[in-house]
Amino acid sequence: MATQHSRSAARFMMAPSVVLLLIWMLVPLGLTLWFSFMDYRPQRGTFDCCVGFENYARFVTSSSFQDAVITTLIMVGGILAITVIGGIFLALLLDQPFWGQGVARILVIAPFFVMPTVSALVWKNLIMNPDNGLLAYLWRFFGADPVVWLTDYALFSIVVIVSWMWLPFATLILLTSIQSLDSERLEAAEMDGAGAVARFWYMILPHLARAITIVILIETIFLLAIFAEIFVTTGGAFGTQNLTYLIYQRVIESQNIGLGSAGGIIAVILANIVAIFLMRIVGKNLDA
Amino acid sequence: MGRITLNKVTKRFGDVEVIPPLDLEIEDGEFVVFVGPSGCGKSTLLRLIAGLEDVSSGRIDIDGSDATSVPPAKRGLAMVFQSYALYPHMSVRKNIAFPMKMAGVPQDEQARRIEGAAKALNLTDYLDRRPGQLSGGQRQRVAIGRAIVREPAAFLFDEPLSNLDAALRVGMRLEISELHKRLATTMVYVTHDQVEAMTMADKIVVLRAGNIEQVGSPLELYRTPRNLFVAGFIGSPRMNLIEGPEAARHEAHTIGVRPEHIAVSGTEGTWKGRIGVSEHLGSDTFFHVHDTGLAETLTVRAGGEVDLHHGDTVYLTPEADKIHRFDRKGLRIA
Amino acid sequence: MARAVSPQRKAMTTIVVYLIAFTLFFPILWTILVSFNSEAQAIDPPRVLDGSWTLENYTLVQERSDYMRYLWNSVVIAVGSTLLGIVIAIPAAWAMAFVPGKRTKDVLLWMLSTKMLPAVGVLFPIRLVLIELDLLDTKVALVFILTLINLPIIVWMLYTYFKEIPGEILEAARMDGATLRSEIVHVLTPMAVPGIASTILLNIILAWNESFWTLTLTTIDAAPLTAFIASYSSPEGLFYAKLSAASTMAIAPILVMGWFSQKQLVRGLTFGAVK
Numbered sequence: 001m002a003t004q005h006s007r008s009a010a011r012f013m014m015a016p017s018v019v020l021l022l023i024w025m026l027v028p029l030g031l032t033l034w035f036s037f038m039d040y041r042p043q044r045g046t047f048d049c050c051v052g053f054e055n056y057a058r059f060v061t062s063s064s065f066q067d068a069v070i071t072t073l074i075m076v077g078g079i080l081a082i083t084v085i086g087g088i089f090l091a092l093l094l095d096q097p098f099w100g101q102g103v104a105r106i107l108v109i110a111p112f113f114v115m116p117t118v119s120a121l122v123w124k125n126l127i128m129n130p131d132n133g134l135l136a137y138l139w140r141f142f143g144a145d146p147v148v149w150l151t152d153y154a155l156f157s158i159v160v161i162v163s164w165m166w167l168p169f170a171t172l173i174l175l176t177s178i179q180s181l182d183s184e185r186l187e188a189a190e191m192d193g194a195g196a197v198a199r200f201w202y203m204i205l206p207h208l209a210r211a212i213t214i215v216i217l218i219e220t221i222f223l224l225a226i227f228a229e230i231f232v233t234t235g236g237a238f239g240t241q242n243l244t245y246l247i248y249q250r251v252i253e254s255q256n257i258g259l260g261s262a263g264g265i266i267a268v269i270l271a272n273i274v275a276i277f278l279m280r281i282v283g284k285n286l287d288a
Numbered sequence: 289m290g291r292i293t294l295n296k297v298t299k300r301f302g303d304v305e306v307i308p309p310l311d312l313e314i315e316d317g318e319f320v321v322f323v324g325p326s327g328c329g330k331s332t333l334l335r336l337i338a339g340l341e342d343v344s345s346g347r348i349d350i351d352g353s354d355a356t357s358v359p360p361a362k363r364g365l366a367m368v369f370q371s372y373a374l375y376p377h378m379s380v381r382k383n384i385a386f387p388m389k390m391a392g393v394p395q396d397e398q399a400r401r402i403e404g405a406a407k408a409l410n411l412t413d414y415l416d417r418r419p420g421q422l423s424g425g426q427r428q429r430v431a432i433g434r435a436i437v438r439e440p441a442a443f444l445f446d447e448p449l450s451n452l453d454a455a456l457r458v459g460m461r462l463e464i465s466e467l468h469k470r471l472a473t474t475m476v477y478v479t480h481d482q483v484e485a486m487t488m489a490d491k492i493v494v495l496r497a498g499n500i501e502q503v504g505s506p507l508e509l510y511r512t513p514r515n516l517f518v519a520g521f522i523g524s525p526r527m528n529l530i531e532g533p534e535a536a537r538h539e540a541h542t543i544g545v546r547p548e549h550i551a552v553s554g555t556e557g558t559w560k561g562r563i564g565v566s567e568h569l570g571s572d573t574f575f576h577v578h579d580t581g582l583a584e585t586l587t588v589r590a591g592g593e594v595d596l597h598h599g600d601t602v603y604l605t606p607e608a609d610k611i612h613r614f615d616r617k618g619l620r621i622a
Numbered sequence: 623m624a625r626a627v628s629p630q631r632k633a634m635t636t637i638v639v640y641l642i643a644f645t646l647f648f649p650i651l652w653t654i655l656v657s658f659n660s661e662a663q664a665i666d667p668p669r670v671l672d673g674s675w676t677l678e679n680y681t682l683v684q685e686r687s688d689y690m691r692y693l694w695n696s697v698v699i700a701v702g703s704t705l706l707g708i709v710i711a712i713p714a715a716w717a718m719a720f721v722p723g724k725r726t727k728d729v730l731l732w733m734l735s736t737k738m739l740p741a742v743g744v745l746f747p748i749r750l751v752l753i754e755l756d757l758l759d760t761k762v763a764l765v766f767i768l769t770l771i772n773l774p775i776i777v778w779m780l781y782t783y784f785k786e787i788p789g790e791i792l793e794a795a796r797m798d799g800a801t802l803r804s805e806i807v808h809v810l811t812p813m814a815v816p817g818i819a820s821t822i823l824l825n826i827i828l829a830w831n832e833s834f835w836t837l838t839l840t841t842i843d844a845a846p847l848t849a850f851i852a853s854y855s856s857p858e859g860l861f862y863a864k865l866s867a868a869s870t871m872a873i874a875p876i877l878v879m880g881w882f883s884q885k886q887l888v889r890g891l892t893f894g895a896v897k
Contacts, residue, residue: 003339003340003341003342003359003360004342004357005359006720006721007721007723009717009721009802010716010717010718010720010721010723011717013713013714013716013717014713014714014717014718014729016710016713016714017710017711017713017714017733017773017777018714018729018733020710020770020773021733021736021770021773021774024736024770025736025739027747027751028744028747028748028751029739029743029744029747031744031746031747031750032743032744032746032747035746035747090642093635093638093639093642094639096627096635096639097627097632097635098632098635098636098639099632099633099636100636100640103643104639104640104643105884106881106884107643107644107646107647108642108643108646108647109880109881109884110646110647110650110877110880110881111646111647111649111650112880113827113831113873113876113877113879113880114650114831114873114876114877115830115831115833115847115848115851115872115873115876116831116833116848117833117837117848117849117851117852118653118851118869118872118873119649121851121852121854121855121865121869122649122652122653122865122866122869123649124855125854125861125862125865126649126652126653126656126664126862126865126866127649127652131665132664132665132666132862134652134667137667137668164646164649167646168646169891172884172887172888173888173891173892173896176888176896177896180896210896211892211896214892214896218891218892221738224740225740225741225742225834227741227742227833227834227837228833228834228837228848228852231837231852231855232851232852232854232855233855235855244740244742247742247743247745248742248745248838251742251745251746252745252746252838257746260746261743261746264740264742264743264744264745264746265743267740267742267743268739268740268743270740271738271739271740272735272738274738275735275738278738279731279734279735282731282734283727283731338793338797340793340796340797359796360793360796360797361796361797361798361799361800361801362799365797366797366798367793367794367797369790369793369794370790371788371790371791373788373790373791373793373794374791374794375791375794375795375809375812375813376791376813377812377813377815378812386795386798386800386808387798387799390798390799390800390801390804391799434794434798438798438799444797
């Protein structure tokens with residue numbers, strides 16, 4: 001499809017992007033890998049090379065790691081469940097004929113554009129605060145004791161806050177996918193006697209399968225790295241410390257670089273497992 | 289000047305050889321048509337000349353100097369693409385001006401040439417429109433206009449008429465031919481349509497699977513096709529090809545007779561048969577004749593208002609000196 | 623396609639949709655409402671709706687904490703990293719879309735995979751490098767880092783848009799004597815303006831809201847709005863109304879941009895896998 005000239009030009013044009021990303025990936029990752037095999041605690045002046053896999057062993061066997069893994073799983077799983085199921089429902093609903101589609105769409109997507117620190121603080125203070133929040137007011141209005149959301153139900157609260165942001169994302173993508181379904185196919189199914197439930201189960205859901213997978217994979221990658229929402233609400237307390245936050249604390253707060261780096265490498269490996277699946281799907285799409 | 293010489297040019301895509309070693313001379317001022325079925329390599333050949341593809345080996349000379357590794361922009365050729373490839377974000381005027389802008393032609397000279405091209409191509413009223421607002425034929429003319437103003441050594445056309453409807457195609461064919469007469473610049477034209485080839489070309493190059501089957505003027509190809517492929521490809525409707533005893537009678541493996549070289553009679557002739565489908569075009573009538581005792585259905589041309597119909601019995605007589613004879617390999621027997 | 627739906631059913635759907643849409647939008651709406659109330663009203667929900675309103679929070683936020691500086695930092699970082707990314711990405715996307723080779727697909731996927739690197743894994747080395755270069759808490763550093771973070775998405779989006787432009791037009795430009803530079807500047811870029819615009823829009827949104835690097839690599843000088851808002855997590859005294867005012871200003875421009883780009887958003891966010 002091309003000449004020698006354009007091919008060498010192409011290499012030249014791609015070079016800046018490729019080289020920059022290569023450096024961006026390899027240098028810090030290499031350093032992290034190196035540190036992960038060291039006893040490196042700047043505050044105590046320790047910088048001893050090569051403790052082998054000791055950091056990894058300590059990181060993995062610590063109870064905070066196990067807690068963080070469980071927290072991460074609950075957090076990611078809960079948010080995925082809420083956003084995917086809610087997203088399918090909302091997408092189906094928004095696909096129905098109703099008045100004022102444009103405005104409704106705008107209202108539904110809006111939370112996705114709110115910066116994480118804003119959404120977390122608005123929820124924490126204006127809505128969930130046990131003294132002055134809206135929910136506390138509602139609870140008192142009905143004669144109940146206000147719930148101390150971010151202390152007693154901290155993990156659940158964070159799941160709600162983050163879901164609020166990602167539900168619009170799932171809805172938007174699933175809605176786009178539903179709308180790309182050939183309406184003649186649905187009409188054919190209707191002529192064949194399929195009711196609404198059968199049409200959903202046999203036509204719409206299989207059509208959505210790919211979009212659902214993509215939503216799950218993309219959300220997973222972002223949700224594994226949830227940081228700001230925890231940072232400004234609980235600071236990792238009350239059982240809300242996910243893997244990202246744990247590593248952050250090891251590195252920045254306790255300044256145990258070796259241990260944190262080992263954790264970082266583990267996080268990279270975990271994220272890559274998810275990424276491989278996503279890449280497969282996106283890659284297949286490239287051929288089409 | 290626009291003399292193009294291809295010397296043992298080949299093109300491979302990976303392991304697939306699209307063009308086996310190929311030699312070709314295109315004389316200055318000639319209108320050369322590459323024709324062949326789709327996938328025969330004719331467009332690839334044009335793109336090799338344009339420089340949009342590298343040759344795998346061999347040499348391309350333009351006006352006597354080696355252009356094999358010269359980038360397309362520097363070859364002094366202009367190309368008209370199948371999709372017209374107009375710049376959708378520029379007005380017609382800017383589209384036509386683009387190559388001159390790239391070449392650094394002075395403004396007043398640009399204006400003069402645009403003026404001239406627009407006049408010649410009936411585009412004067414459309415100069416400020418965008419390509420999206422034009423009809424297919426007008427877009428085609430803009431593409432040609434953009435090629436003309438460069439004053440190229442040669443024009444390259446890649447199936448330029450295939451996106452137009454039938455009526456427009458005939459008109460544009462004429463316009464391009466007239467343009468060639470007026471400019472007397474070399475034109476290399478790729479098409480799969482043998483009618484375009486026959487009507488426009490000074491020289492036709494028939495290609496099959498990257499091989500040149502025959503090179504010659506339209507009438508040479510019509511009169512003396514070198515092999516069965518060319519015989520079947522040039523001429524419409526297709527030449528009747530007959531094998532078996534009838535061919536053996538002429539000491540050939542296959543004989544060919546064009547529909548227009550067979551006399552039709554209601555009373556007497558060499559072959560007796562029955563009319564199947566008859567196509568009355570007004571100017572001509574084509575009969576598809578069965579049951580002649582030959583394996584093949586014969587197509588024959590009769591006058592416009594012959595009173596013969598489906599099911600009638602007819603007698604057919606080929607003109608003796610218009611019978612083409614081919615050997616077992618499909619090559620013409622002189 | 624178009625089939626008559628009974629007005630009753632359509633009305634029902636409308637009501638249900640708007641109930642849900644309103645609920646989802648409510649936290650934003652509430653924030654905006656609170657921002658126009660006094661601090662005393664802000665902590666007492668019924669009084670938020672009592673009809674009195676004030677602009678003083680907006681002026682207070684500016685006076686007390688120099689809001690404009692954070693806003694400016696956000697603008698510089700988001701716009702700067704996006705434009706830098708676009709300039710680096712356009713040639714790469716051109717190459718991938720119009721001169722595809724055997725490895726193009728692998729390179730594209732590899733680029734995306736760098737996006738999936740958990741940031742926390744490389745936080746310390748990045749800080750270390752920035753400290754060495756004396757770039758910690760500078761806008762320059764953040765512009766560069768966010769450029770690198772979003773570069774894969776920019777390349778990817780541009781690639782999918784460029785792929786829709788017929789290659790013949792670029793070949794025509796080449797035949798017309800255009801150099802590679804003029805081919806990209808005069809032909810490709812103007813034709814891809816809609817695609818480039820939505821790429822810019824989406825990336826400004828992403829960079830504006832990015833809140834890992836902006837929180838961990840800034841303290842004061844380069845802190846953008848994400849970090850400024852985060853400072854309200856340990857406030858003193860009454861702050862609901864001021865938080866709301868600051869939040870409203872921080873999200874308003876992005877909401878508007880997001881609404882404009884929502885059609886292109888899906889393609890960008892799913893790397894072209896859903897259109």
